[in-house]
Amino acid sequence: MARIVVIGAGFSGLAAALRLRQLNHEVTLVAKGVGGLQLSQGTVDILGYAPEWVQAPFKSFAAFIEANPDHPYATIGTQPVKRGLTWLSDLLPGLVVGDMEKNVCLPTPVGAMRPTALYQPSMASGVLTKGKSYAIVGFNQLKDFSPEFCAANLTRTPLPTGGSVTATAYRIDLEVAPGEADSSALRYARALDDRPEFRTRLADAVKTVIGPEDIVGLPACLGLDDPTIHIDLAQAIGRPVFEIPLLPPGVPGMRINEALMRALRKAGARLVLGSFITGFEASAGSIVSVTVQQAGHDRELPADIVVYAPGGFESGALTLDSAGKISERTFDLPLTGTNAADLVTGDYWHDQALFKVGVRTDSTMRALGPDGAPVYGNLYAVGSILSGATRWAEKSGEGIALGSAFAAVNAIGGGK
């Protein structure tokens, strides 16, 4: 049993912390704030574009790694990613379904078609299928979702795997509270969780407006605590129903975030939320403690092992100063690029090398120095801090997060 400090509460930090705790280590998770899960779609991308549409993520791995030798998948390899995905599916059967060997095509709120591997049961009927027709229903009081925009794009876009679908837009009035004209998806989700009559109201309104379409698509707000509301609705409406993930705050992402947090609490991890790690002490090539920023006085948290899962530029783990210098905030780890000026091109749609900057690791996820040796023998870097990927373009962020967490866990081994 080792004293392990995991830094960061995004997908990678939560997965690493929970798995290490399950393996009987003493785990303290420290994070300044909620991680990126609830800003995501609540699905699990492995590899969606390479750069063409990927149908079978793992079958494409070898060629993708060969073409991108600096990609995190090149160091992680296939097995840890698969183990992470299997673990997650077993852990959250009510929230994660799908076949990791096969990408599906799901609609985005603007009616684009997006490849993903694992998704929530509430999205399953939304796997776009050749020849099917979809009723896309929006709510007048939910401004983040335009059913017209979504439906028109779905109809005019050919499916990546051939064929097409037809979609028709509908709108209903659905006030969460009398007179409330602008409600977030989360407001709807909580109302559907708490008020059975609100579910009936939604089902009745949808039934009244839709035409003869095969399947009904709704904005992703069908319950936060209860992820089975889509089943009730499908029954009441008499057609399959699915959710389309929206802008943040994303209800499907929140479901996974809260489920992982609950599991961590139950497993007995120590949680220190709301605190930055601001520094550390090292001796003989190993980290011996990290500094937790607390009120009044900092605390040195002793650690046998540190798993660093701080995210990338978005979370502030990688910073850019006004002179264009890129640095890593906590351990000052060596990065694959340090001068932003060389890494940004003026063409918006062009691949921006800046976003590939990050930390390089060995296959056990230990952060490497310029000499190719681990900077500290017990510092593992996982998730978005890793260099070499443009996650949103490749649709690879969640696979990297889980895979790197499992590669590190594998290297750390079991406790007792």
Add this chain to the structure above:
Amino acid sequence: MLEVDSYEHNVLARASLDHCVKCTICETQCPVMRVTPLFSGPKYVGPQAERYRHGESVDHSLDYCSSCGTCTLVCPQGVKIAELNSVARAAMKRDHMPLRDQIISRTTLLGTVMTPVAPIANAVLKFKPARIVAEKTVGIHRDAAMPTAQLTTFTSWFKRHTPSTTPTRGKIIFFHGCAGKYFEVDTAVKAVEVLEHIGYEVVVPKQGCCGMPLQSNGIFDAARKSVRTLAGQLQAGPAGVPIVSTAASCAGMIRHEAREIMGVTDDALIEAGSRTYDISEFLLGLADKGELPLDDLKRIDTEVCYHAPCQLKGQGMGTPAVQLLQLIPGVSVVESGATCCGIAGTYGLKKEKFDVGQAVGKPLFDKVKEVNPELAVCDTETCRWQIRNATGAQVVHPIAFIHEAYGLGKATEPKAGSV
């Protein structure tokens, strides 16, 4: 730094607002926004409105912010949302501070008046017609939780008591807070007995109010005066020794709120804050170093719901009480997982906010009733009163369990001061 009740003294908090990336994480976690449309949420009222404020109020829904601090806690970018709001509220209320807010924020005064006549005071507080009058005239909700006055203060108990052991570990300062002195005397007594039991020589310097209720009501001048006096009083105790407290929110006032919200940067305050610990944090720290006698902890077979108060979470120490209680054989701790109990100091007492406070606390009350309807655990006084009032459960400070486990009494039985 300037000391005015406007934004200028809060330079750091104001600078942090540019870090807001509008990710809405604070909105998803805000317990008030969840239950009422009267508060337009931490993102709007905080970093967004602050840009336009320049010392003036631009959004009066700010008054419905309970100052629980959840927004600051969950913000991954380090924006000091709650702190910005507290300063802005003080500026907004400056010229028309309600009488009610001036009364309820003076805990020492309430304690001094109530203790000598405790049974009468308690009877009056339980007497419905009197509460209706108080609601109509002062604005304290008739059903709001009120403290129970005690016949003796902690201070008089402490003067009379004889330590059970001879000190082996040196001196320690105990900071009891106003509630510990007047109302939650039992908690303070048990804390001292535990500290003495494990070998400390407990010193209790004279101490007044930390000013927290004044601060949260926006009465900054008086609050600054209080906290400065207190810092001096604590410093009058033995130098350099840890200051340990059962009053988790008052400790937070010394450790960061006075500085971050009211701009008090006196050396005395910073120095006192740098050695102030929550008692569970302190004891767990000993345990982690192998310095807490664990073999003496006797078995207590129970399952209880533990609720971590907002003001404790805001200090960045995690939830040490959970780990501490689990050191006792037989104790099974279920974390409430709830954000806030809804009292937020004095917020939930106010007649116009009572219903909001009850709705905020509902998930917690349900959890307490589900886990163990007889007994729950929470570190701060006002939160305990709120949970007691709403659930009927007895709610104790974590130290009550450690006290029982060391064979010093029973967690559910008051040790001293009781009416």
